Amino acid sequence: MTAREHELSTVYDPRAVEQRIYETWEQRGYFRAGRHPERPPFSIVMPPPNVTGVLHLGHALDNTLQDITIRYKRLNGFDALWVPGTDHAGIATQARVERSIQESEGKSRHDLGREAFVERVWDWKHQYGDAITRQIRALGSSCDWSRERFTMDEGLSAAVREVFVRLYEKGLIYRGHRIINWCPRCATALSDIEVEHKEQTGHLYHIRYPLSDGSGEVIIATTRPETMFADVAVAVHPDDERYTQMIGKMVRLPLTNREIPVIADDYVDIEYGTGCLKITPAHDPNDFEVGERHHLEQLQCIDADGRLNVLAGEFQGLTREQARSAVVDALEQGGQLVRTEEISHSVGHCSRCDTVVEPFLSDQWFVRMEDLARPALAGVERGELQFVPQRFTKVFVHWLENVRDWCISRQLWWGHRIPAWYCDDCGELSVSKTDLTECPHCHSKQLRQDEDVLDTWFSSALWPFSTLDWPNLEAPDFQRYYPTSALMTGYDILFFWVARMVFMGREFTGKMPFSTVVLHGLVRDAQGQKMSKSKGNGVDPMEVIDQYGADALRFMLATSTSPGNDQRFTWDKIEGARNFINKIWNASRFVLMNLDADFEPLDFTGRQLDVADRWILHRLSETVDAVTHHLDHYDFGEAARAMYDFAWDDFCDWYIEFSKLALYGDDGARKAVAQTVLHRVLTSLLKLLHPYIPFVTEEIWQALPNTSEALIIEVWPKADDALCDDQAVSQMRLVMDAIRAVRNVRAELQVPPSKPVSMYIRCESADYVQLFESVRHYIARFCNSDDLTIAAGGDAPEKSATQVVTGAVIHIPQAGLIDVEAELARLRREESRLVGEVERIEKKLANAGFVAKAPEAVVAKEREKMEDYQVKLRAVQERISDLQQ
RNA sequence: GCGGCUAUAGCUCAGAGGGAGAGCACCACCUUGACACGGUGGGGGUCAUAGGUUCAAUUCCUAUUAGCCGCACCA
Numbered sequence: 001m002t003a004r005e006h007e008l009s010t011v012y013d014p015r016a017v018e019q020r021i022y023e024t025w026e027q028r029g030y031f032r033a034g035r036h037p038e039r040p041p042f043s044i045v046m047p048p049p050n051v052t053g054v055l056h057l058g059h060a061l062d063n064t065l066q067d068i069t070i071r072y073k074r075l076n077g078f079d080a081l082w083v084p085g086t087d088h089a090g091i092a093t094q095a096r097v098e099r100s101i102q103e104s105e106g107k108s109r110h111d112l113g114r115e116a117f118v119e120r121v122w123d124w125k126h127q128y129g130d131a132i133t134r135q136i137r138a139l140g141s142s143c144d145w146s147r148e149r150f151t152m153d154e155g156l157s158a159a160v161r162e163v164f165v166r167l168y169e170k171g172l173i174y175r176g177h178r179i180i181n182w183c184p185r186c187a188t189a190l191s192d193i194e195v196e197h198k199e200q201t202g203h204l205y206h207i208r209y210p211l212s213d214g215s216g217e218v219i220i221a222t223t224r225p226e227t228m229f230a231d232v233a234v235a236v237h238p239d240d241e242r243y244t245q246m247i248g249k250m251v252r253l254p255l256t257n258r259e260i261p262v263i264a265d266d267y268v269d270i271e272y273g274t275g276c277l278k279i280t281p282a283h284d285p286n287d288f289e290v291g292e293r294h295h296l297e298q299l300q301c302i303d304a305d306g307r308l309n310v311l312a313g314e315f316q317g318l319t320r321e322q323a324r325s326a327v328v329d330a331l332e333q334g335g336q337l338v339r340t341e342e343i344s345h346s347v348g349h350c351s352r353c354d355t356v357v358e359p360f361l362s363d364q365w366f367v368r369m370e371d372l373a374r375p376a377l378a379g380v381e382r383g384e385l386q387f388v389p390q391r392f393t394k395v396f397v398h399w400l401e402n403v404r405d406w407c408i409s410r411q412l413w414w415g416h417r418i419p420a421w422y423c424d425d426c427g428e429l430s431v432s433k434t435d436l437t438e439c440p441h442c443h444s445k446q447l448r449q450d451e452d453v454l455d456t457w458f459s460s461a462l463w464p465f466s467t468l469d470w471p472n473l474e475a476p477d478f479q480r481y482y483p484t485s486a487l488m489t490g491y492d493i494l495f496f497w498v499a500r501m502v503f504m505g506r507e508f509t510g511k512m513p514f515s516t517v518v519l520h521g522l523v524r525d526a527q528g529q530k531m532s533k534s535k536g537n538g539v540d541p542m543e544v545i546d547q548y549g550a551d552a553l554r555f556m557l558a559t560s561t562s563p564g565n566d567q568r569f570t571w572d573k574i575e576g577a578r579n580f581i582n583k584i585w586n587a588s589r590f591v592l593m594n595l596d597a598d599f600e601p602l603d604f605t606g607r608q609l610d611v612a613d614r615w616i617l618h619r620l621s622e623t624v625d626a627v628t629h630h631l632d633h634y635d636f637g638e639a640a641r642a643m644y645d646f647a648w649d650d651f652c653d654w655y656i657e658f659s660k661l662a663l664y665g666d667d668g669a670r671k672a673v674a675q676t677v678l679h680r681v682l683t684s685l686l687k688l689l690h691p692y693i694p695f696v697t698e699e700i701w702q703a704l705p706n707t708s709e710a711l712i713i714e715v716w717p718k719a720d721d722a723l724c725d726d727q728a729v730s731q732m733r734l735v736m737d738a739i740r741a742v743r744n745v746r747a748e749l750q751v752p753p754s755k756p757v758s759m760y761i762r763c764e765s766a767d768y769v770q771l772f773e774s775v776r777h778y779i780a781r782f783c784n785s786d787d788l789t790i791a792a793g794g795d796a797p798e799k800s801a802t803q804v805v806t807g808a809v810i811h812i813p814q815a816g817l818i819d820v821e822a823e824l825a826r827l828r829r830e831e832s833r834l835v836g837e838v839e840r841i842e843k844k845l846a847n848a849g850f851v852a853k854a855p856e857a858v859v860a861k862e863r864e865k866m867e868d869y870q871v872k873l874r875a876v877q878e879r880i881s882d883l884q885q
Numbered sequence: 886g887c888g889g890c891u892a893u894a895g896c897u898c899a900g901a902g903g904g905a906g907a908g909c910a911c912c913a914c915c916u917u918g919a920c921a922c923g924g925u926g927g928g929g930g931u932c933a934u935a936g937g938u939u940c941a942a943u944u945c946c947u948a949u950u951a952g953c954c955g956c957a958c959c960a
Contacts, residue, residue: 010920204960221960273960345959391889395955398888402956560898565890568897572909579922590919641899641907656919664918747926753915837904844903849940858903865904
């Protein structure tokens with residue numbers, strides 16, 4: 001169904017339109033880059049959503065902003081490329097498939113075995129993997145599906161290995177035995193930024209550790225008594241006089257009676273707790289460092305599953321939580337618990353499952369960050385990377401300056417397996433781009449590949465170039481579209497993703513992967529709460545699209561965004577967006593109904609443009625300028641507001657109403673001009689709006705006579721200086737003020753709009769007479785006046801309501817209907833308002849500093865206003881005294 | 886502890902060194918030949934507080950208060 005066929009429908013129905021239009025665009029290849037090799041390239045890569053995920057409002061916002069940008073650039077003559085794709089999302093996807101298998105078959109991944117399990121994840125990916133891309137299509141995203149990528153595609157996997165091997169060979173990837181963040185529930189290592197620190201109340205337990213020689217005791221303070229089985233020392237500050245004599249002595253651990261030394265280390269804070277600290281190198285990162293300095297043993301009493309092991313003796317097998325209370329009980333019974341103090345401290349939680357993270361000593365792979373961060377920072381300093389809004393530069397720089405080595409190994413099965421092999425015979429480690437079957441050192445066949453996979457973000461860090469066929473430097477896409485032009489994403493993944501793309505891009509391509517980073521905020525719920533599955537306060541974008549259409553969702557999201565700030569989702573904002581779209585639809589219906597199918601626009605030059613025509617064309621030009629400017633600065637909200645105001649206020653509320661006189665009048669030439677102006681303004685407006693609400697604008701475009709093949713590949717309008725007309729603007733302002741003034745009188749004095757009135761416009765001068773004469777038909781119609789007199793000077797009609805406007809006093813004589821008291825009251829209100837204005841400006845002009853120092857134009861403007869207000873005030877006062885007689 | 890953001894109408898939020906804005910909500914009126922998902926008119930704000938810069942501050946600067954966020958530390 002086209003617009004013409006459901007011409008009669010007064011309500012736009014997106015469901016009948018959106019899918020059909022999207023299919024047409026896609027089939028005709030409009031989304032494909034490279035159709036115009038002569039045009040300059042503009043490229044962005046889509047932040048890849050989780051392959052088995054569901055679109056949420058954050059994706060919807062992110063996609064909307066990118067699509068607005070890419071459509072804007074395409075209309076502006078760029079060869080626009082938007083690379084879509086999905087991420088394998090290691091932990092998330094694996095967990096999801098594990099859960100599904102557990103629920104349906106009651107089996108764990110270990111029951112299936114690695115190979116079979118990974119196969120099942122691939123099955124899952126193939127089955128559900130396009131759900132997210134269907135949703136991206138439903139949003140209207142005009143990305144180049146012929147270049148769609150997945151982080152585990154062959155090419156991207158090759159890029160991952162290339163990067164891993166090169167970094168390893170440069171010494172920037174290493175394997176280390178260190179304390180990492182371990183999630184016992186996910187059973188994998190996490191990077192520092194995958195840990196969320198939360199402030200919680202905990203307890204500081206003061207525990208007696210007796211000296212072995214019986215000469216006394218020390219009291220240590222700890223929040224984690226369950227780790228005491230792995231204590232290897234007690235540390236005090238070397239300058240702490242309370243303990244000087246104890247340094248070097250041995251203490252006996254309660255519960256196990258193992259002996260450990262008292263050592264001195266200035267890491268200890270004399271002020272905190274008892275000033276006496278137990279050292280557990282395998283279960284605390286700081287203790288680990290103390291342990292290294294003092295060459296202490298690294299005992300582990302908690303295993304990967306979060307349970308205590310044999311070191312804990314009778315407590316073996318308990319979970320961390322169980323062990324804590326059991327140990328505390330035991331200490332209390334044994335009299336070793338001195339006291340328990342309530343404290344507030346921050347505790348790391350797994351950002352994925354919220355389990356308390358365990359500092360865990362293990363062998364992991366790390367990326368050495370220093371050499372990677374430095375060039376990235378230097379590039380930012382040279383201005384090669386701009387952030388919108390700018391304030392994120394500081395956050396970004398601060399993070400990179402303080403970044404620690406990145407733990408990249410994950411104890412998962414789903415992901416890029418680490419390309420490292422261990423030889424069982426010679427014990428050597430080999431890293432290789434290709435799978436090894438033989439040890440390069442001793443030629444043994446007894447090789448085992450490392451069991452771990454890489455952090456998901458390791459592969460997404462390569463996204464801007466791996467999607468463009470890197471490491472093949474000769475690849476046409478890499479050559480033409482890299483570096484990409486801009487990156488748009490939420491500020492919440494600045495460190496996870498943006499920073500890592502930046503240093504990987506620099507290292508492997510020598511360039512910033514993009515020159516502009518546009519960061520937007522989060523979409524929160526109506527109460528300002530973060531949306532989350534657990535809170536159940538999420539809104540499904542597909543539900544919004546079903547009910548209101550993708551255009552409404554897009555327009556709502558894009559309109560209520562301001563750079564870098566969060567926004568709230570509310571259904572009434574969606575309704576507002578829907579109403580706006582409906583307004584555009586109906587304005588278009590109006591234009592359509594008033595154009596013949598073979599409509600040909602007139603040439604503007606030499607045509608008799610009416611003041612209203614000139615005014616709307618001027619406003620159009622201004623709007624084109626404003627929208628262009630805002631979009632060039634990625635200010636999506638401001639651009640949308642400029643269009644909204646122009647479309648609704650200027651075009652619909654005023655110009656369309658004005659045009660009716662010409663359209664329904666009997667002057668054929670005037671009618672043709674009005675038709676041309678309507679067509680011109682509407683087609684330009686559709687182009688401006690298209691990036692925001694692509695479906696409805698395309699649908700209207702297809703229905704309008706004298707339009708091209710498709711709006712999506714049209715040319716962005718240019719502000720036309722020849723159509724700028726300040727005189728028309730100021731004249732129309734008078735006309736509209738006059739009309740509003742009369743409407744106001746009608747409303748206040750309760751003269752129904754349907755009742756014609758006679759009007760007398762008493763002008764200040766012949767110039768104003770001429771002006772009001774030139775628009776008398778508009779005034780007569782919109783004030784519903786059947787008897788309109790326009791003259792200079794003359795006496796005021798005796799009984800009339802009065803409105804003072806610039807250049808004239810408008811009288812509406814309605815003898816018998818006018819309540820003199822009501823009219824006086826209205827005039828007095830107006831008088832006091834004008835007095836206020838006059839006083840304010842008088843004060844300003846009386847200020848010598850203002851007159852001397854303010855720009856001339858500002859002073860002149862104030863004088864003009866003063867004059868205008870004074871004239872109006874006099875007229876109002878005159879009228880008051882008339883009525884009082 | 887360091888850094889950032891926010892504070893404007895009942896609600897949600899724009900805004901700019903020189904006359905306080907929008908949407909929603911509210912009140913009154915309107916079946917006007919695009920649209921009631923509409924039209925017309927209207928009410929409503931000491932622009933968080935205190936200083937400072939300036940001829941001029943709601944806007945810039947400083948401090949304070951409140952709320953939020955990030956980073957670091959935490960025995």
